[in-house]
Amino acid sequence: MPVITLTTDFGTADAYVGVMKGVILRFAPHVTLVDISHEVPPQDVPTAAFLIYQAELFFPADTVHVVVVDPGVGSERRALAVRTSTGMFVAPDNGVLTHVLTHSTDYAAYSLTRPEYWLPNPSATFHGRDIFAPVAARLAGGMPISRLGEPIDDPIYLPIPTPEFRAPDVIVAHVLHIDRFGNLILDIQAEQLPAAPMFELAGCRIRGLRRTYTEGVPGELIAYIGSTRQHIEVALPGGHAARHIGAQVGTPVYIRSDPMSEA
Amino acid sequence: MPVITLTTDFGTADAYVGVMKGVILRFAPHVTLVDISHEVPPQDVPTAAFLIYQAELFFPADTVHVVVVDPGVGSERRALAVRTSTGMFVAPDNGVLTHVLTHSTDYAAYSLTRPEYWLPNPSATFHGRDIFAPVAARLAGGMPISRLGEPIDDPIYLPIPTPEFRAPDVIVAHVLHIDRFGNLILDIQAEQLPAAPMFELAGCRIRGLRRTYTEGVPGELIAYIGSTRQHIEVALPGGHAARHIGAQVGTPVYIRSDPMSEA
């Protein structure tokens, strides 16, 4: 029972996601299908890149993750199948796998050039259905990834934010993602923090790390080690941090050792 | 592992869709469940009719498609099970299968009159759970469709828009559906177009067909052969065509041969 996950910007009002699943089930009737998200904002490749990075580590390693946020569909952009140590990925070559590849110790990538494994007469506007779905089904069914096309070593990477370590002891981190609760997920991970960190963002200051939401004072921002790969998060217990302080993806967060800390 | 798909106007905030799946799994524990859409606007039968038409062709032919948009639930309206060459359908007899039946070369339809295959004591307000779900499970489990009720030959059809071919060479097509991206799906298919078509809608003119979104100029409408059964679509690359020009379902699209074309 291999698993195929789907991450798209198709929304769930239209039939497009269901259609992809129909194609997958024609070629691989025994797979288990899991939706990661179909509410990626239209054509927002960075958000999709974050979501699949957040999710993939928790799935069995023979899972096939299909990611279709594809503004260049029908153009000359390549289509990819990628195998890492933690999963397999089928996606357009537009940077949507940037976080996955950056955090993978090793990978093998192939350009999908073998139309005999696609639907016949693929459309120019719906490769999710005509190329990615049937290819994912073949992979889930055990087809070696190398049969799907030519190996490549230059997949496209997005210019993603990373923390800047500025002398003497200032780190400039950034908001990488804002979730449904308004929590800010930063581009810095726990092991990169100074002892007794102090955070400043959007005119607000946060001292130290909390362990849970319930340790905070309602109405005051807290920082804590989040649930996604030790990334630091900022939340407003009982509220929506992003709206409260006007933070957006990319907002800088200045981090220093807290001079008032006794630690 | 037969497949059962669900298309409803129940939304996903309430438990109604989950409840239908629970009933299905009690009678057919081995089916694979696929959601087409639960965001059909409340009681919008034409939208549901389009979505199931868009989706069904891509599923295995033994798939059972359950469509529950049912303003007349509990009244004397009939409930149907239908078999075509491409799938099986369970739905109220209110026109929601119009596109499917119109595009099917042959079908057999039955009025669901055998309560021994429903939940006992069916409610008057939730036939999705009490009638359609258990009937779909029986069909997926292999029960012959003819056991579910009486054959009928007069299912209800919606008055759906179709292109008008006006002399000498003007076609009046219509917007049949608007998708999440704001793309307009027309009621005319590729083979019905004149050579070198020119489109006029909502005061805008489009010359010729493009192959992909990326061939267009940002800010200018394009027309192309869409991914749904060769229906022609109109899009605004990088934008939302429907909002941009104020188009709605039913908006007329005038199509002529382009006098400026060299073709």
Add this chain to the structure above:
Amino acid sequence: MPVITLTTDFGTADAYVGVMKGVILRFAPHVTLVDISHEVPPQDVPTAAFLIYQAELFFPADTVHVVVVDPGVGSERRALAVRTSTGMFVAPDNGVLTHVLTHSTDYAAYSLTRPEYWLPNPSATFHGRDIFAPVAARLAGGMPISRLGEPIDDPIYLPIPTPEFRAPDVIVAHVLHIDRFGNLILDIQAEQLPAAPMFELAGCRIRGLRRTYTEGVPGELIAYIGSTRQHIEVALPGGHAARHIGAQVGTPVYIRSDPMSEA
């Protein structure tokens, strides 16, 4: 093929629900996953309590229902596994199982105190992934519930509204839930009504019970025996009752025998 259902306030834009499913499928690859709802308003325990009550009775009795609306995650609040005669439940001990337990003739509840059945190094902010998902997978795989922790007999109950029976013949019922269609589900069930009931709420009067939506006059409220465990509902045929009369969860509904009735 046991079933695991999920009810959360995680929304479907983020990857959190998919992540929980990945963890479940690592421990129980053969389960069938069903979403009840992920659109519970953030931290709205009463709504989640109603939805799982509405859904669970329709699933096979060996189904495991995971309910994660968990404002106290990471605090000292207990985590529970519960078995009733109709299902198994995994949830924080915050009252989210109130309706289920109130309507169950018998149950056995356990506090989850055995970390060897969780993910290693559980986070303080995402017990859905780190505790509830792996525990649900073990239960679905056949592990005896008593191995998961210590038996308890004092689960937390929410103070939920119940009808007040006031002398001489007035009942004060309440709106318990408002669904996607704007229908009001009351806290009173059919067998608790007087003969020939008359309802008053928000300045409107409704005489008697209808059987279906189609028996009503468009623009006039109707009352009827709803599809959820014989709870009485109020609807506006063709409209949205809650918005029309300004009803909210908790709005009182006064019920008397209709003096004008001939019954």
